[in-house]
Each structure stands twice: as structure tokens, then as C-alpha cells.
Amino acid sequence: MKRVLSGVAFTVALPIILIVLWWIFSTVSPSFFVPTPPELISTFFDTWFGPRLWNDVLPSIARFAVGVSIAIALGIVVGLLVGLNRDLRSFTEPVFEFFRALPPPVIIPVLLLLFGPSNTTKVVVIVLAAIWPVLLNTIEGVRAADPVQSDTSRSYGITGFARVRYQILPGAAPQILAGIRQALPIGLILMVISEMFGAFAGLGFSIIQFQRRFAIPEMWSGILVLGLLGYTVAVVFRAVERRILRWYYGLKELENG
Amino acid sequence: MAEPTTPLHTVSHGRTLPPEETLLSVRGLRKVYHTDGGDIEAVRDLTFDLGKNELTCLVGPSGSGKTTLLKCTAGLLAPTSGEVILDGKTVTGPPKKMAVVFQEYGRSLFPWLRVAANVELPLKHAGVDKAKRTALVEEALHNVGLDHVPQSYPWQLSGGMQQRVAIARAIAYQPEVLLMDEPFAAVDAQTRADLEDLVRKVRKELGISVLFVTHDIDESVYLGERVIMLSNSPTVVQEDLLVDLPEERDQLETRALPRFTELRHHVYEQIQLAKKGFRPDADPAQ
Ligand SMILES: Nc1ncnc2c1ncn2[C@@H]1O[C@H](COP(=O)(O)OP(=O)(O)O)[C@@H](O)[C@H]1O
Ligand SMILES: [Mg+2]
Numbered sequence: 001m002k003r004v005l006s007g008v009a010f011t012v013a014l015p016i017i018l019i020v021l022w023w024i025f026s027t028v029s030p031s032f033f034v035p036t037p038p039e040l041i042s043t044f045f046d047t048w049f050g051p052r053l054w055n056d057v058l059p060s061i062a063r064f065a066v067g068v069s070i071a072i073a074l075g076i077v078v079g080l081l082v083g084l085n086r087d088l089r090s091f092t093e094p095v096f097e098f099f100r101a102l103p104p105p106v107i108i109p110v111l112l113l114l115f116g117p118s119n120t121t122k123v124v125v126i127v128l129a130a131i132w133p134v135l136l137n138t139i140e141g142v143r144a145a146d147p148v149q150s151d152t153s154r155s156y157g158i159t160g161f162a163r164v165r166y167q168i169l170p171g172a173a174p175q176i177l178a179g180i181r182q183a184l185p186i187g188l189i190l191m192v193i194s195e196m197f198g199a200f201a202g203l204g205f206s207i208i209q210f211q212r213r214f215a216i217p218e219m220w221s222g223i224l225v226l227g228l229l230g231y232t233v234a235v236v237f238r239a240v241e242r243r244i245l246r247w248y249y250g251l252k253e254l255e256n257g
Numbered sequence: 258m259a260e261p262t263t264p265l266h267t268v269s270h271g272r273t274l275p276p277e278e279t280l281l282s283v284r285g286l287r288k289v290y291h292t293d294g295g296d297i298e299a300v301r302d303l304t305f306d307l308g309k310n311e312l313t314c315l316v317g318p319s320g321s322g323k324t325t326l327l328k329c330t331a332g333l334l335a336p337t338s339g340e341v342i343l344d345g346k347t348v349t350g351p352p353k354k355m356a357v358v359f360q361e362y363g364r365s366l367f368p369w370l371r372v373a374a375n376v377e378l379p380l381k382h383a384g385v386d387k388a389k390r391t392a393l394v395e396e397a398l399h400n401v402g403l404d405h406v407p408q409s410y411p412w413q414l415s416g417g418m419q420q421r422v423a424i425a426r427a428i429a430y431q432p433e434v435l436l437m438d439e440p441f442a443a444v445d446a447q448t449r450a451d452l453e454d455l456v457r458k459v460r461k462e463l464g465i466s467v468l469f470v471t472h473d474i475d476e477s478v479y480l481g482e483r484v485i486m487l488s489n490s491p492t493v494v495q496e497d498l499l500v501d502l503p504e505e506r507d508q509l510e511t512r513a514l515p516r517f518t519e520l521r522h523h524v525y526e527q528i529q530l531a532k533k534g535f536r537p538d539a540d541p542a543q
Contacts, residue, residue, distance in 0.1 A: 148364035151333050154350075155357045156379035156430065166378060170369040247369045251412045 035217040043217040044224055052206065057225065060191055060203040063119060067126025068187040072180055075131045079138025079176075080164060089139065096136060104129030104190055108197050117198040125194040130183040137179025141172025174248045177241050184233050192226065203229075262515065265523055266499035269537040271305025271485060276345075280466045281307040281330070281434060285339035288325050299325040301491035302538075303339070307434075312460050312467040314477035316524065317487030317495075318532050323470045324360055326492075327438050330468065331357045343434070356432035358440045360470075362420040366411040373398065373407035376426045383430075397429035398422075400455055402448070417444035424452065428459055435459075435467045441476070450508050453480055457506060474528065478502075478520045479511060486527045488536045495531050498524065 019037055026036040035043065048057060082088050108125055115121040145168055153159070153167045169176075195204030203226060210219035242249065271283070286303040289296050300322040307313055317323050328334040330341050332351040341348040343355070356379075359365040366375050373394050380390045398404055401421040411419050420443050427435060437456070441449045453476065460467050471477050477484045478500055486495040500520055502511055511517055 146364050148359055148361045149367065151328070151357075151359065152365045152367075154333060155331055155355065156382065157351060157353060158379070158382050162382055166382070167367065170367065173369070247410055247412075250410060251368055254412060 033216055035220055039217050040220055040224065044221040047218050047221050048225055056201050056203055056206050059201060060195065061229065063122050064126060064187055064191040067123045067191070068130050068184060070123070071127045071130035071183055071187065072134050074127070075134025075179065076138050076176060079135045080142055080168065083139040083142025084168070100132040100136065104186070105193050108194060112198055117200070122194040126187045126190045129190040130187040133182035133186070134176065134179040137175045138172060141175030142168055144175070145171050174245055177245060181237060184237060185230065188230050188233065262519070266501060268497050269495070270497065271303060271494040272483070272497045273304065274306040274308050278308050279306045280309045280344065282342040283330065284342065286326065286329060286336050286341065287338045288322070288329055288334065289337045298491040302493050305485055305494060305497060307466050307468055310460065310464050310466055311482050312457065312469060312480060313483045313485060314481035315468060315470045315485050315487065316472065316474060316477045316528060317492065318489050318528065319472065321487045321490055322492040323487065324438055327357070327436050327468070327470055331355060331436055354433040356427035356430045356435050358423050358427050358437040360438040362423045362443065363416060365423055366419060368410060368412050371408050371410055372403065372422050375411060375422060376429050379426065379430045393429045397425040400428060401425045402451065417448060420444055421452070431463060433465055435465055437467065438470045439472060454508065456480065474521055474524045478517060478524060479506060484524055486524060486531065488531050489534055493536065493538050495537055496527050
């Protein structure tokens, strides 16, 4: 119990210190550009727990969720196909590396021309940015399948889809999840950026709007929403990952301990 | 060492059997690995038959191509030339009723599945119903002395226990042919004795044929009805020895028989010769 408490204390100590420092400085030398903590909190609730929740926040989250889900599903499926097929791999690898090297925001103008400032554009932007780490990690994970495990599968007649399901996918899961871990923040970044170009609603759009109108506490509160969103995504992901990869962490612990 | 009391039944090539007694035939098997560093002729020319319900041991120096032979037999590797015939049909891929226990036992288990699930997987994939599956898994784990760990992960077990899980998986699958590649290398002496008797029991009860690779000469004589000795690489059959010990083997009594000592002695000499480079195919008298 004592250990748990000291653990919690350790985790929250730095955030508390930072907030206290911020409070002191914003009170001692007030600035138009930096609100005090109480100001920010009250602005946060006033700004986001009204119509904006429905008009801006939830649609943004929905686009993020849809885009990232498509990126994960597509990345895994294509990654499995490519990873299991040597010819397909050498055929596609240079192309993949090229697209991965492109900074994702540069595709926004292209997509705006194609689809206009629609939901489609924003979701496609997220998919095209978030898919690469999932795809390339899946290919790597599939390629790294243990040959003895593969022989075992084959000798028991576990081939094709069954092999993917029972051997390849679980074996590649640590790599795939590492890819998803990278994809999530990328998706979030592109969710915001896609709303800063030719958009009329959304979290990113709202923050830009506040900035242009010099609604400084509102702008900061938008950043807080994004921070909380990113944090929640990370926490949920970690919980899911721990569950799926329980065997993997146990194994690693044993190897390293 | 005195001369054998009765002559040994031995030939310096692989024995072939009449078709009605044969389950598996290896004919002129050759395997060359093509690597970046050049070609490696792992197996030159192997011909022998495995009889129905027969337990044949395969011994040979390390690097003599035992694993290569086993993988070709299992349909996991395509021979460079020659063929493997099971039940009259040429093996081109892994046959349905064959199970393999791999030398790298630890890596042949799926670390994301618990012990019981590992043993169950091949049965599940083969479409065996749940109740039968559970019974087979339980029995197999009991047979290898692992009733107490079905919910552990393989990597939580010792090397010897992992190997027993792999053996349990093969037995639960109820194959007609069981191929085992140095399966007892990692287990302690007592467990090893138990597992040796288990293999003989399973062979008898299920009426299956076993091809058992080992580097342990005592083990090959104790277990086998026949011992095939391989030459050094590139590999041919050095000798094929009939083990004329009683059908019922007993760890203490069988190993104390004078005949056991004679056979063991003979296999030992042949392996020493093989290690020194003696080859039946190089002998002009052959
Ligand atoms: N995948 C492979 N690629 C190239 N050479 C191999 C491969 N597998 C085995 N060999 C070579 O073939 C020979 C026989 O190996 P192996 O069948 O494993 O022998 P054993 O099981 O009797 O120790 C060795 O010289 C080994 O280096
Ligand atoms: Mg070997």
C-alpha cells in the first residue's frame, strides 16, 4: 500500500510542480498570452462542453478513429500479403519507402483538389499518414517468423489462412503493435493539420480560429483538449497492448531478468 | 570384447523390405543446399525402408545430415534427387498422418499459447471435436508427466519440459508415422528413461512407425528394432543393424543383457569409423 502511494506520488509530482510554477508566474507577471490555471479551467469547460462538443470535438475524434482504424486494418492486411510473398515484397518495397519518406501534410493540397474540403479528405489524410508504420512493421514482423514455427505449422497441415491466424499474426503481434503505437500520434497530428487547411469545423479549425481572434485562453484550452485526447489514446492503447502481449512481456521479462 | 555370441544381422546399405511390410521408403535420396557460400551436399545417397509399426533409430556424427533426412521425409524439404514414398505415394508436402518432433524444441512451440493450447492446436485445426480434444490433450500431457502445468506458458518451463510439451503435441495428434529429431537431448536421465519407454509404449498402442534420430548409442540400441548408422558427410548409409533384443524392453534388464552390450559395442565402433571418415562407398571391396 505504501509502495502504491509513493508510486502515485512520484507520477503526479512533476505535473503538480509545473502547474504550481505556471500559477505563480502567471499571477506575478500577468501576460495577455498566458492565462492563469483557474482561467484556463473555466474557459475549458465553457468552451468545450457546449455545442462545440458536438460540432467540433466529436467529429474530429470520429475522423481520427475512422482514419486510424482504416490505416491499421489496411496496414495489417497489406503487410501480411506483402510479408508472406517474397516477389511482392521486392516489387513494392521501394515504393513504400518512398511514400513513407514523404512528409504526410504535403498530400493535403492534392487531396483538397481531388475531394474538396470534405470529411473524405480528412480521413484519407489520416489513413495515408498513419498506415506506413503499421504496414512496414507488419511486413517486418511477418518476415521474421521463426522458421521452426513455420515448419511446425506446415508439418501439422496448418497452412494458408489458418497459418496466418494461428502462427503468423500472433508471432508478428509485437511488431504490429509497435507500428500501431507510432501510427496513433501521427493520426492525431494529421487530424489537427487536416482541419487547419480549408476546413470549417473541428478541433484544429477551432484552435486556429481562436488564435486569429486573439481568444487566447480559448486557444490554450483547445490545446489542452488535444493533450488530453492524445493522453487518453496512449493510455487505452497501452492497456490493450498489455493484454494482447501478455505472453511477450512475460517472456521478455524472463529473458532480461 | 568377446566375439558376438550369435552373428549380427547387419548390412552395409539400407535394408529394403517387401512392399506389404513397408510403410515408408527412402530411395536414392540426395540433398544439396545451395548457399551463397557454395553448394553443400548434406546427403548423398540414402536408401532404406521403414516397416509398419517399426521403430528405427538413426545415428550418425553431427553434421551427417540426420535433420536434413528427417525434413525431407517429413515433406518439409524437397530432395535434390531421389524420393520418399509413404503408403505407395511420393511425398511432395507434409503428409497428413505424420508428426515431427523438432530438434529445436523450444522454438517449435508457440510462445503465445499456453501448454495445453499448444498441444491442442493441431487437433483443433484437424477438426477434432472439443470433448475428444480435451481428452487427448490431457492424456498426452499425463503421459509425458506434465499434468500439473497445462496453464503455463512454454517459456515458463525448463528446456526438458518444453521438449516434453512438443512430444505431447505429437502424440496427441495420433499420427501414423512419428519422426523425432534428437528429442531427449535436453531432458534429465530419469525423465529420459521414462520418455524412452513412453515412445515404445505409444508405438505399440497406436501401432505407429517411428523414425528416431539420436546421437546416443545406448538409446538407439535400447529403443530401436533397427539402427541405421550414417556415414560422415556427404552422407550414405554406413550400416543397417537389426536389433534382435526381446520385444519387451526394460530399462534395467534389457540394458544388462549380453546381447545389448554386443550391439552397443558394434554401433559404437561403426560410429567411430564414420567419424574417422571410413565410408562403405569408398571401400573397393564393397
Ligand atoms: N538450411 C541449410 N542451408 C545450408 N546448409 C545446411 C542447412 N541445413 C543444414 N545444412 C548443412 O548440411 C549438413 C547436415 O546438416 P544436418 O542435417 O543438420 O545434420 P545433423 O542433423 O546430422 O547434425 C551440415 O553440414 C549443415 O551445415
Ligand atoms: Mg540435427
